[in-house]
């Protein structure tokens with residue numbers, strides 16, 4: 001009897017191994033176009049670096065949702081655009097939205113063809129006073145040192161705006177007319193959720209019934225660091241965005257004099273609630289762009305390929321590996337983190353109210369209601385009110401499939417600008433202005449051919465001149481597409 005069980009188990013193990021190996025060897029790492037790609041020569045655009053430097057010196061800062069912007073700086077940026085790109089202003093139709101967001105229309109030869117939309121934002125995040133002294137060069141200096149341009153916005157996202165305008169201006173100088181109509185859409189408040197910029201002009205696109213063939217915005221880049229065992233860089237194209245919501249936890253119970261505390265105060269109850277929410281993450285999910293990214297990059301390692309070819313068996317192990325690092329963890333989980341805690345007004349008064357705000361980034365496939373329910377269950381204390389803020393709520397975006405012509409078209413151009421890179425879709429774990437287009441267009445993609453972005457939202461933000469040149473070439477290729 002025991003022998004029979006042993007034989008049965010052995011057979012089962014052998015069968016399982018056979019299935020796993022069969023899947024692994026049969027596994028294709030995604031449909032990369034194997035055709036040899038003719039690399040384009042990256043042009044030299046000497047003045048472009050100076051233009052970016054000038055743009056970085058203008059303090060178009062988005063301070064916060066309810067804080068005013070320095071309109072003088074935004075006016076300066078407008079004047080800079082007008083003097084630096086005169087042909088673009090002479091030949092393209094310009095519209096303004098809430099004063100400082102702009103949409104330019106470049107009419108193509110074939111007006112029946114679906115247009116392209118090239119996006120970028122002109123605002124930047126502030127530099128904290130304490131961080132300023134840590135910068136190698138002052139944060140708004142636009143310093144050009146050898147092959148690098150330094151300053152807030154060098155990566156995020158003035159380089160994209162400048163590269164787009166340089167490409168357009170250069171083509172106009174040559175008398176070029178695009179085949180299809182092209183819109184340039186520049187938001188001025190992306191860093192504070194794009195409510196006054198992209199939110200408004202995207203509605204205009206929708207009202208005009210403009211159905212773009214392709215919308216390209218910031219997001220994906222060329223990564224030479226993260227996939228070392230592949231032996232080549234990976235160009236990731238964003239095909240979807242996580243959602244955004246804030247969940248408030250409020251505890252309101254009588255306070256009193258701090259000399260006679262009750263066993264539990266509003267702060268104690270809130271503390272426990274916060275700890276309980278942070279104890280576990282929401283269930284992991286491998287969304288299509290993440291699955292494709294893992295598959296396409298798995299060719300470098302047999303074990304990864306085996307795991308990806310047999311997700312039915314190894315999903316837990318794959319998720320476990322992703323959870324080891326905060327960035328990859330955010331690709332497989334809806335995240336929840338307390339970002340604001342408020343309670344108390346005086347050291348000898350026990351507060352009557354204590355409140356915490358959790359910021360959550362929601363995976364496609366889950367919703368803000370799932371997040372709310374998860375938090376309620378984790379808190380499991382009726383003294384804690386759990387509510388969802390509506391003002392900042394954005395549900396996760398739909399995902400642009402890799403079979404979509406937009407993805408194929410963009411991939412071909414990316415491959416020309418970065419010939420040795422492996423191309424893959426991926427999921428944006430942050431947010432971009434283009435999410436407002438995802439509501440009505442299935443052709444939204446996030447990519448700029450910058451390599452290993454440095455310092456964005458942090459210290460020493462900077463970009464190589466070769467990156468800027470590659471970006472200009474990329475947009476020129478896009479504009480010259482048929």
Ligand SMILES: [Zn+2]
Nearest residue numbers: 156157190218
């Ligand atoms: Zn940005």
